[in-house]
Amino acid sequence: xxxxxxxxxxKAPARTFKTKPGKPTSTDVAAAAGVSRSAVSFAFxxxxxxxxxxxxxxxxxxxxxxxxxxxxxxMLQAGTTNSIGVLLPQGLxxxxxxxxxxxxxxxxxxxCDREGYTLLLTPPLQDSVLKAIPYxxxxxxxxxxxxxxxxxxxxxxxxxIPFVLxxxxxxxxxxxxxxxxxxxxxxxxxxxxELGHRRLxxxxxxxxxxxxxxxxxPLARRLAGITDALAEVGLTLDDVRVAEVPVTxxxxxxxxxxxxxxxxxxxxxxxxDVLAYGAVDALQDLGVAVPDEVSVxxxxxxxxxxxxRPRLTTVRQxxxxxxxxxxxFLISAIRGEDQHPHQMLGTSLIVRDSATNPA
Amino acid sequence: xxxxxxxxxxKAPARTFKTKPGKPTSTDVAAAAGVSRSAVSFAFxxxxxxxxxxxxxxxxxxxxxxxxxxxxxxMLQAGTTNSIGVLLPQGLxxxxxxxxxxxxxxxxxxxCDREGYTLLLTPPLQDSVLKAIPYxxxxxxxxxxxxxxxxxxxxxxxxxIPFVLxxxxxxxxxxxxxxxxxxxxxxxxxxxxELGHRRLxxxxxxxxxxxxxxxxxPLARRLAGITDALAEVGLTLDDVRVAEVPVTxxxxxxxxxxxxxxxxxxxxxxxxDVLAYGAVDALQDLGVAVPDEVSVxxxxxxxxxxxxRPRLTTVRQxxxxxxxxxxxFLISAIRGEDQHPHQMLGTSLIVRDSATNPA
DNA sequence: CTGAAAGCGCTTACAG
DNA sequence: CTGAAAGCGCTTACAG
Numbered sequence: 053x054x055x056x057x058x059x060x061x062x063k064a065p066a067r068t069f070k071t072k073p074g075k076p077t078s079t080d081v082a083a084a085a086g087v088s089r090s091a092v093s094f095a096f097x098x099x100x101x102x103x104x105x106x107x108x109x110x111x112x113x114x115x116x117x118x119x120x121x122x123x124x125x126x127m128l129q130a131g132t133t134n135s136i137g138v139l140l141p142q143g144l145x146x147x148x149x150x151x152x153x154x155x156x157x158x159x160x161x162x163x164c165d166r167e168g169y170t171l172l173l174t175p176p177l178q179d180s181v182l183k184a185i186p187y188x189x190x191x192x193x194x195x196x197x198x199x200x201x202x203x204x205x206x207x208x209x210x211x212x213i214p215f216v217l218x219x220x221x222x223x224x225x226x227x228x229x230x231x232x233x234x235x236x237x238x239x240x241x242x243x244x245x246e247l248g249h250r251r252l253x254x255x256x257x258x259x260x261x262x263x264x265x266x267x268x269x270p271l272a273r274r275l276a277g278i279t280d281a282l283a284e285v286g287l288t289l290d291d292v293r294v295a296e297v298p299v300t301x302x303x304x305x306x307x308x309x310x311x312x313x314x315x316x317x318x319x320x321x322x323x324x325d326v327l328a329y330g331a332v333d334a335l336q337d338l339g340v341a342v343p344d345e346v347s348v349x350x351x352x353x354x355x356x357x358x359x360x361r362p363r364l365t366t367v368r369q370x371x372x373x374x375x376x377x378x379x380x381f382l383i384s385a386i387r388g389e390d391q392h393p394h395q396m397l398g399t400s401l402i403v404r405d406s407a408t409n410p411a
Numbered sequence: 412x413x414x415x416x417x418x419x420x421x422k423a424p425a426r427t428f429k430t431k432p433g434k435p436t437s438t439d440v441a442a443a444a445g446v447s448r449s450a451v452s453f454a455f456x457x458x459x460x461x462x463x464x465x466x467x468x469x470x471x472x473x474x475x476x477x478x479x480x481x482x483x484x485x486m487l488q489a490g491t492t493n494s495i496g497v498l499l500p501q502g503l504x505x506x507x508x509x510x511x512x513x514x515x516x517x518x519x520x521x522x523c524d525r526e527g528y529t530l531l532l533t534p535p536l537q538d539s540v541l542k543a544i545p546y547x548x549x550x551x552x553x554x555x556x557x558x559x560x561x562x563x564x565x566x567x568x569x570x571x572i573p574f575v576l577x578x579x580x581x582x583x584x585x586x587x588x589x590x591x592x593x594x595x596x597x598x599x600x601x602x603x604x605e606l607g608h609r610r611l612x613x614x615x616x617x618x619x620x621x622x623x624x625x626x627x628x629p630l631a632r633r634l635a636g637i638t639d640a641l642a643e644v645g646l647t648l649d650d651v652r653v654a655e656v657p658v659t660x661x662x663x664x665x666x667x668x669x670x671x672x673x674x675x676x677x678x679x680x681x682x683x684d685v686l687a688y689g690a691v692d693a694l695q696d697l698g699v700a701v702p703d704e705v706s707v708x709x710x711x712x713x714x715x716x717x718x719x720r721p722r723l724t725t726v727r728q729x730x731x732x733x734x735x736x737x738x739x740f741l742i743s744a745i746r747g748e749d750q751h752p753h754q755m756l757g758t759s760l761i762v763r764d765s766a767t768n769p770a
Numbered sequence: 771c772t773g774a775a776a777g778c779g780c781t782t783a784c785a786g
Numbered sequence: 787c788t789g790a791a792a793g794c795g796c797t798t799a800c801a802g
Contacts, residue, residue, distance in 0.1 A: 077794090088772070090772075092796095093797055123546065124795075125778090127548060127778095128483045135531065144521070148517035164534070168537075175523070184529075186480065188482065188494075189482050436780085449781075456781075483779075485781080487779080488779080773802085774801085780793100783791100784790095784791085784792095
């Protein structure tokens with residue numbers, strides 16, 4: 053007998069005698085059903101391309117072997133993951149503790165639901181947003197809170213992966229959705245100043261990176277808005293105290309206690325509702341009446357701010373809408389429909405009960 | 412001149428003359444740097460295996476071409492994604508609107524942060540949890556709220572993908588973390604009964620699937636707990652009104668208004684805090700005093716329940732801990748360390764201000 | 771209606 | 787120190 057072609061002769065048995073099959077592959081099913089791998093693929097994805105009988109047989113064998121097409125193999129071949137990544141500025145625990153992000157993700161989630169995408173939450177890897185990028189198998193990214201760009205935008209560009217920027221510094225030509233942070237902050241600062249407050253304290257979000265020359269993110273814009281309002285009454289940012297605080301209720305609390313231990317302000321302007329809650333907690337614990345002795349304002353207008361006591365005076369930004377538009381933009385970019393969309397969203401001052409005239 | 416081997420001769424030029432390179436691959440870099448693809452790979456992942464000079468050259472060429480190793484190709488080869496999937500029972504919008512899930516995800520997120528995993532939120536595809544499974548590129552799943560198994564567990568098993576069950580019906584041999592739902596519900600029902608309430612209404616979570624014989628999930632356990640308590644005073648579940656409501660504040664509101672339009676209960680036992688908030692909203696709008704005219708209790712003890720007015724009497728379950736343990740179990744399973752862990756978590760009755768003796 | 775081949779990009783033994 | 791080959795699993799033109 054002539055020897056069979058060595059390549060096939062040496063390989064087939066090796067496969068056949070595998071002890072533990074591990075996960076069966078399409079090759080295994082093809083062998084067991086006596087068909088080619090293409091036939092197996094067709095049985096799953098393109099039924100009309102093979103006869104019903106063949107298909108049934110293949111499916112039966114697959115069932116018996118416990119075969120199921122490998123997700124990664126499929127994605128590599130398709131070049132698509134049906135997943136949207138959210139590139140986050142902090143760890144998952146911090147993000148998910150923050151109601152702001154829940155709202156934002158909810159907006160993005162609405163779009164994912166509609167379009168059949170999954171949502172990959174991608175926190176920094178070893179404290180680096182940049183390092184996290186190569187480990188996310190996604191069709192595109194929503195990039196959040198990139199106050200300062202450490203090469204993320206360039207990396208995304210060179211990967212040719214679509215992205216949209218949120219709560220970030222602007223980049224020419226990059227899709228983004230912005231909020232009128234400057235206008236919102238100006239409005240609330242002006243409101244407080246018109247009420248007669250002059251001893252203002254600002255609870256800002258931080259800590260900001262040490263060397264930060266080109267800083268032009270939302271935070272900088274809010275501070276600029278406050279500066280605008282101060283200028284109208286002949287003051288500058290140097291005339292107010294600014295504390296930089298991580299965005300948690302507990303940190304707002306702590307910072308406020310420190311603030312009150314010095315010369316107490318007549319009003320605290322927090323750059324986030326969550327921080328404002330903490331400020332009110334601290335003032336209440338100190339026996340300081342809000343707003344009668346000290347006024348407090350927030351930024352965001354989270355749902356709970358209307359239920360909070362005193363009901364929080366704050367700046368509303370359309371968080372859910374922002375998430376929805378970001379996801380919509382991203383999907384357009386993924387589909388190649390619209391390459392550089394941007395949108396500016398307005399804010400509005402919501403006057404409730406937590407601020408009044410100074411005592 | 413002898414012709415070069417046809418295979419290489421016919422291919423190399425084709426690659427070389429590509430007009431738009433698309434994303435460059437390792438092959439492109441290898442060609443441009445005059446090395447093999449392995450060398451390119453080594454330059455990125457195994458620097459010590461090649462000379463410094465070669466490495467630098469490769470990296471320079473890669474930089475120039477804008478090459479970056481493809482994530483999916485890498486994952487397929489590595490057989491690992493560094494991602495944990497959360498298989499969800501509802502759309503992303505609903506999930507992220509629910510503070511319960513935010514807390515749960517926060518717990519899971521703590522573990523992801525520590526272990527360097529991303530978190531893939533996987534909602535049902537075309538209303539099917541089962542259909543969503545093949546589209547998630549993950550190392551394992553946390554399966555949530557699988558009140559009734561429609562083949563998901565079998566599918567996960569056949570895929571050989573690790574998973575842990577949460578808020579779900581039990582499955583022999585499957586890792587899971589449970590909460591003592593029955594005990595918790597019994598406690599709060601007993602509390603209400605001891606207060607003297609007999610006209611009870613239950614705001615349950617639903618709608619439950621029509622045909623549901625083998626139903627033994629957390630909901631069934633909570634109902635069983637209520638039944639236990641009722642039995643102690645000679646009542647059955649038929650003696651109370653049970654409304655099945657989707658878990659949103661608005662739905663709790665609506666259901667309560669309907670409840671009150673009939674013969675009003677003296678106490679409303681909600682199987683979720685969110686539903687309890689909605690109930691209180693409705694009662695307040697109807698001018699019914701809580702708890703003086705109608706008592707209301709919740710289940711979960713979300714953070715906001717302590718801030719809610721009246722402060723909510725409820726059953727505490729350790730949500731963040733549940734998320735953390737689920738993720739820990741999953742990662743153990745992924746690493747093959749512990750194959751079938753389970754854990755039962757206790758509940759406790761938190762007595763606050765929203766329930767009192769019947770009028 | 772079906773199969774052999776090429777290809778999606780990558781990495782890792784295995785030889786030299 | 788480096789390269790040719792095999793393989794991670796899959797799918798889709800292209801021939802028959």
